[in-house]
Amino acid sequence: MKGRDISGRKVLTGNVAAAHAVVLCRPNVIASYPITPQTSILEQLYKFSAEGILECELINVEGENSAMSALMGAAACGGRVFTATSSNGLAFMYDAYAFAAGNRVPIVMAIAMREQVSPQCVAAGQDAVQVKDQGWIQLYAESCQEILDMIIMAYRLSEDKDVLIPVNVCFEGFYLSYMSQNVNVPSFEEVEQFLSPLKEMKRTVWSLEEPLHFSSYILGNLFMEYRHKHTAAFNRAKEKFEEINRDFAAQFGRNFGGQIEEYRTEDADIVMITMGAASGTAKSVIDEMRDGGLKVGLVRIRMFRPFPKEKLAEAVKGKKAIGVIDRNVLCGWDCGHVFLEMSAVQNRFKLQIPMVGFIDGLAGADISEAHIGRAIQTTVAAAEGKETKEVTWLALE
């Protein structure tokens, strides 16, 4: 592989940063179909290919379902693969998406998040959380730098012999996909070194020398056995992700935390929980409130599947109140996905901390500083035992 140097400090959109990460990991097969707001990842990858920087088989498929199906075959044959999608593309991929997880093939797929239409909308939303229970690992990034770093780490995680589960790297469409930030792009050599532990690992692959059945029809007990193994691998993935983040921090000097990131939580009375791009805004609001004497901190969920329940329980233990800001709606529960799962964490770990939920930023609307400020004030009120609404839609109420 020639791999002309693309390293250095650059100003990149989230999508272009994602494409840089993919190229640096030297994939064998990319199969993809365009959909806003993911398309510029592909455009950049094809540009890299035209420039001779990316040497990889690029398959133009007729839809997302075929994209995922092509990758399943390529990954089963031992290839390193990539695709990206959003919203209705993800919906169109749905059955192949579930197949890929059940088949336990390592695949990295970026989701530039977008609301599931209708109403028609092309920006940040809840496509990714809607498929959270299909057996994929889901990671959520906060910044363009983290998108790049997370994709590199996603290959280490997905292809690890103790994991072998496909991984989504999710980030809000428009907010991150099209916004530019400073990004440090590592070199091919550095990424090769980071991914080198995978070279020692053997995984089951399909070859003409040793033909295997793949995605086979099986009966009840074996089905349960494979689901049981999948669950066990999910549990291993949590610690593995911590280890991968530690290795990454040691080599590249950037540490975003492991399954969760904790920001000023140590002596905090109040803890806010977020996921994704709005966490940056939340951090700056927290800094201001800290200056005003309020002991508030933030926990950001980086790994949503498997859910970091132990880490979250540890992080919120002993706090006086929790505020959860969701950029999604869990229909039928009148709250967001993270809020409901945090309720389960409280029950599981016998915590009885007052908790309030907030829904904001749907369809790429701003989760503004003012909104986050109000969310924190409401959480403080809950800590003081005042009556609060269980869930508040910050832009409407």
Add this chain to the structure above:
Amino acid sequence: MKYQSRFEGPWGDGRDLMIIHTGDWRSQRPVTKVGKCRQCGWCYIFCPTGCIEEKETYFSANLDYCKGCGVCAEVCPANAIMIIAEEE
């Protein structure tokens, strides 16, 4: 935990997965013309149930599991596989 399969996912070498006698479903069956088989193994690779077995000089289907789909005859470059109706 006691597992039956040595694989992490639904993979298998054929024998692992032969748990139902799918041969009962068959309305037609493949018959290998032994002299014509060149042992290229295409039927072995394409068989959806993985029931093709390699014999000394040819390949043939294990009829306990063969559903009679006819893919083996379709892909055979030597025309060594005939599909005949079960009634006969």
